Amino acid sequence: MTVAHALVDLECPHCQQTFVENAALVRPWGTAWCSECGRSFHLDPNAEATARMLQAAKAARRERRQRVGDFRSLLNEPVPRLARADSQRLMGDVLSTLDGLLERLDNLHRRHS
Ligand SMILES: [Zn+2]
Structure with missing residues (x-):
């Protein structure tokens, strides 16, 4: 937009x-x-x-x-506050996505070195 x-x-x-x-x-x-x-x-x-x-x-x-x-x-517009359980789950998702990305990056580095 x-x-x-x-x-x-x-x-x-x-x-x-x-x-x-x-x-x-x-x-x-x-x-x-x-x-x-x-x-x-x-x-x-x-x-x-x-x-x-x-x-x-x-x-x-x-x-x-x-x-x-x-x-x-x-x-x-007011931003609805996330319930504690939701925010913990969201944080868990973010961290596991990050883990996956870092792992792929590691693999790339290994393949190129
Ligand atoms: Zn012109």
Whole structure:
């Protein structure tokens, strides 16, 4: 789950390549830099092609806000405390998994030395 960035696909009017941009940077009357050809273009909301990209960027930002909101409420949910028996069993599982990994590592070392 990515919450860090809202991303949007932009199509460069110079080279017609599509590249990914941070939606936070894609604003009406702003400038976008094409990562394919290195040229810039204006994000004119009155031009059909750029209006579509601006709409997509807006939608991506809205989705990101939603995801961040979900993530925050997830963090705020109380974590149920494990019953003592459960936590002992969990610790037992962790230790035996660790044992297994260390054993495999040992075997690998033995085979290579
Ligand atoms: Zn380009």
